[in-house]
Every structure is written in structure tokens, then in C-alpha cells.
Amino acid sequence: METDQNYKWIDRLKADPKWSKIRFKRLDKGHYTNPAIALKHELIDVVNYNVFVRIEENRIPLFIGPSYMVSTTLKSVYLDHPEKRIIAILDEDSFPGEYRALIIQEYFRGQSKILVFFRNEEMYEQKLTTIESVLKEATLVRSYLKLNLDSEINQIDMSLSPVPPYKGPGEIRLIIIGQDPTIKNQSQRSKISTTLNLNRSGSLTKYVTTICEKLGLTLENVYATNIYKYFYTSPPAKTMDVLFDHLTLNLKLLRRELDVYQGLPVITLGEPVLQLLSNIYKDKVRHYWDYGNQTSSRAFKICTDNEIDRPFYPFPHQPSLAKSFYSQTLNDYLNFVAQDILNKKDFPQGSRYHL
Numbered sequence: 438m439e440t441d442q443n444y445k446w447i448d449r450l451k452a453d454p455k456w457s458k459i460r461f462k463r464l465d466k467g468h469y470t471n472p473a474i475a476l477k478h479e480l481i482d483v484v485n486y487n488v489f490v491r492i493e494e495n496r497i498p499l500f501i502g503p504s505y506m507v508s509t510t511l512k513s514v515y516l517d518h519p520e521k522r523i524i525a526i527l528d529e530d531s532f533p534g535e536y537r538a539l540i541i542q543e544y545f546r547g548q549s550k551i552l553v554f555f556r557n558e559e560m561y562e563q564k565l566t567t568i569e570s571v572l573k574e575a576t577l578v579r580s581y582l583k584l585n586l587d588s589e590i591n592q593i594d595m596s597l598s599p600v601p602p603y604k605g606p607g608e609i610r611l612i613i614i615g616q617d618p619t620i621k622n623q624s625q626r627s628k629i630s631t632t633l634n635l636n637r638s639g640s641l642t643k644y645v646t647t648i649c650e651k652l653g654l655t656l657e658n659v660y661a662t663n664i665y666k667y668f669y670t671s672p673p674a675k676t677m678d679v680l681f682d683h684l685t686l687n688l689k690l691l692r693r694e695l696d697v698y699q700g701l702p703v704i705t706l707g708e709p710v711l712q713l714l715s716n717i718y719k720d721k722v723r724h725y726w727d728y729g730n731q732t733s734s735r736a737f738k739i740c741t742d743n744e745i746d747r748p749f750y751p752f753p754h755q756p757s758l759a760k761s762f763y764s765q766t767l768n769d770y771l772n773f774v775a776q777d778i779l780n781k782k783d784f785p786q787g788s789r790y791h792l
Contacts, residue, residue, distance in 0.1 A: 444478060446527075446539040449555040453525050456541065456553055458461040461499040461525055463730045465783075476501065478733070490518045496543070497523050504528040504540060505744070506715060521545040523552070533636075538746075554746050560679050565694045568601045572589075574693070575599040575666040578686045585611045586649070590677040592708075594619075594668040597626055602694070603635040607657030612695060612703040613645065614749070616680075616710045617638045617665035626668060632661045633706070647705065651771040652778065654668050660698060673790055684713060695745060703747060704777050707754035716742045720787055722751045735766070737773040750774050 451457050462484045463476070481499060483674050489498050500507045504526050524544050530537045539555040565571045576599055583593045600618040618629050635642055636655060641658070644687070649655055664679070664687050665673070673680050695703070705711055720740070721728075727735035739748045750770075756766050 443476065443536055443557070445559060445750075446536070446555040446557040447478065447480065448559075450539065450762055453553070453555070457543075458495055460496040462489055462493075462496050463501065465669045475733070487536075489686050492520060492522050496573060497525050498699065499526045499527060502529050507738070508549065511544055511549070515544070517605075519546055524646045551741055552655075556746055564697050564699055565690075571662070571690075572599055572601050572666070574690050578690055579667040581686065582683050588606060588676070588679045588682065591673055592670045596668050597668045599666040600629055600663065600668075602662035603632045605655070605657040605659045606770045607655070609660045609698055610658040610701060611649065611652065611654055611660070612698055612701050613659055613661040614703065614705045614710060614745075615661065616707055616713070617664045617667070617669065617673060619661050619669045621672055632663050632666075635659070635661055641755050644758070648752070648771065651768070652775050654661070660701075662694060664688070664710065666690075666702065674707075677709065680713060681711070688694070691747060702781075703749035704774075704775070705751050707751050708757075711740065711751045714743045714745055715740050715751075716744065720751075722753050722757075725751050726763070726770055728762060735769060735773075737779065738772055750777075 450459070453492045460480050462482045465485055502513075507526050515522070522544055524542060526540045526542070528537045528540055529535070530548075536557045538557050540551060541553045541555075543550045543552055565574060570671070579593060579595075579599060583595060587593055588739065613633070615633050618626065618632070620629070630636065633641055633645065635645060645659065645661070646656060649659065665683065666687075667677070669676075705714060706788060708720075711720050711722055717740075725738045725740060727737055730736065739750050741748045743749065752761050752770075758767065
């Protein structure tokens with residue numbers, strides 16, 4: 438059964454030492470939180486409503502559908518049963534009957550907290566442990582996309598090789614994710630030999646160094662990579678449709694790449710990167726920096742509902758610091774990140790959240 442695309446999350450569930458013994462229960466009738474679909478498995482029991490809302494030690498209710506829709510209906514389901522509980526959501530993808538992940542979360546009086554996230558795709562036994570292996574996979578991804586999904590609007594540039602990640606020589610303690618290496622100045626693209634040009638001095642290196650210093654780190658502690666490691670004909674932030682068309686394979690590569698660095702905090706650079714990784718439509722960096730709050734204490738946040746299966750801190754790209762809001766708020770957000778990392782001794786491991 439686990440070979441079925443609908444059940445690949447179960448392989449990940451069974452491999453997890455904490456959650457492998459959990460069973461699930463779903464409603465016996467079609468419901469707006471549990472549609473009447475053909476989803477059957479030995480770990481999923483069909484129960485009536487009274488049993489469904491009952492708190493049990495090793496069996497948790499399973500809601501089916503897009504997570505954002507389920508979240509809006511949970512309060513009505515548990516209106517007469519307001520106790521703190523653990524629930525699961527089989528998060529429906531863009532196409533009905535296809536599932537992105539199993540999300541297990543704590544729910545209490547309208548508030549939820551993600552506990553664990555099991556992506557609905559194959560478990561990868563081979564991690565991308567070297568720069569060479571990452572580049573090899575990136576080259577394969579690029580070739581496939583060029584052959585099958587290249588766009589006339591903004592074509593993949595095959596004249597330049599994919600750009601390797603930057604890996605500091607010290608203990609890696611921070612992950613930074615950028616978009617792609619396609620800078621505006623086409624004549625300078627061939628000179629890019631490392632992600633974010635972190636092997637050279639410049640404004641971006643200075644920006645990343647500032648972030649590191651505030652976190653008690655240096656560039657020696659950084660692993661930096663792009664979602665797209667190859668070049669496009671033009672900077673693709675203006676052709677986001679092309680990036681989204683090419684996202685799935687690049688995300689799989691990125692998750693395998695980051696899986697080597699479990700438990701490390703992640704920073705993203707730029708709003709397009711945030712929108713590619715976040716599951717919130719047209720997400721904004723300023724949303725996490727509490728834009729519009731005029732008080733001295735801002736309610737800073739991190740992005741948890743995303744495609745890399747671990748929370749991350751969204752930062753603007755370096756040119757955006759010219760905007761007064763970001764330049765004036767940068768130090769405060771860095772203080773928040775530093776304190777948040779300090780508070781998370783059990784920072785998320787691989788594909789699970791501990792928030």
C-alpha cells in the first residue's frame with residue numbers, strides 16, 4: 438500500500454521513533470473536514486463522530502483537505518470539546534486526491550502548533566553529502582527541465598555551469614538560501630563561482646557577515662545554497678511563473694541537500710525565495726517583521742508552513758535595505774533570531790518541527 442502516492446508519508450511516519458506507533462481515525466461519513474473519498478489503510482480506522490472527538494493516547498483524529506481550509510473549521514468541530522489535543526491533517530495538494538504531507542499538530546482553543554511534518558514523497562536513502570553530489574544532481578535537474586519544461590519567456594541558459602553552494606571551512610551552524618545566480622549583468626555571470634558570491638568581497642558578503650556577527654557566527658559557519666543552481670537567460674524574479682513551473686524538482690534536490698544539516702537554523706534572502714518556499718500565497722517578508730506596528734516591541738515571526746519542512750527566518754535581499762523600514766528594523770529582527778535560536782536547544786531535526 439505504501440507504494441501508492443497517497444501513502445508515502447506512512448513510510449516516513451514508521452521511520453520516526455516518536456510517532457511510529459500512532460494510529461489515525463477518520464469520520465465514517467462525508468464531512469467538510471473529512472470528505473467522502475477512497476482513502477483506506479490499516480493505520481486509519483473509520484469511526485463515528487463521538488469517537489472521532491474523543492481524546493485517545495495512541496490514536497489521533499485525521500482531517501483531510503488543504504491545511505488552510507481545515508484550520509478554519511477546527512474551532513467548530515471542537516466547539517463543545519475544547520480540551521488541548523493532538524490532531525493530524527492529510528494536507529491536500531493542488532489537485533483533489535493528491536496529498537502534500539501529513540501534518541501532526543497540537544490544537545487548543547483555535548490555536549495550533551506544528552509538531553511534526555511527514556512529506557508525501559519517497560524517502561531518500563542517499564543524502565547529498567558533498568558539493569560534487571549536489572552539482573551532479575543540479576545538472577541532471579537542469580537537463581530534464583531544459584528538455585521538458587523550458588519556457589520561451591525565460592529560457593534556461595545552458596552555456597554556463599551550475600553554481601556550487603558555499604560551504605565555510607568551520608563547523609556549519611547556519612543555512613542561507615538564495616534564489617538563483619542569474620545577476621542582471623550578463624557579462625559578469627561567468628565570474629560567479631560560488632553561491633551568493635560569498636567567496637568574494639562585496640555588498641552581499643558584507644550583508645551576510647552582518648547577519649552572522651549578530652548571531653555569534655562568521656562566514657566559516659555558513660552553508661549557502663540557491664533553490665535554482667543554474668542560470669536563466671534573464672533574472673527570473675520577473676518571470677515567477679517560470680520558477681514555479683520548475684520548482685518541484687529543485688525543491689526535491691534542496692530538501693535532500695539540506696537533510697545533511699539537520700537541526701540548523703535557516704535564513705532565506707529575498708521575497709521571491711520566501712514566496713517559492715512558503716505555502717502562503719504571495720507571502721511577504723514584512724509580514725514576519727511586523728510591518729505597520731508602530732510600537733517599540735514588534736511581534737516578529739518565523740515561517741513554519743513551507744516546502745523545506747523546517748522553519749526559517751525570512752530576510753529581505755540586500756538591495757531592500759535601502760527601504761527605511763528594513764534598515765531600521767534589521768537589528769531588532771536579528772535580535773529576535775538570535776534569541777529564538779538560543780531558546781531552541783532542540784531545533785527542528787530534518788523533516789520534523791519542534792516549535
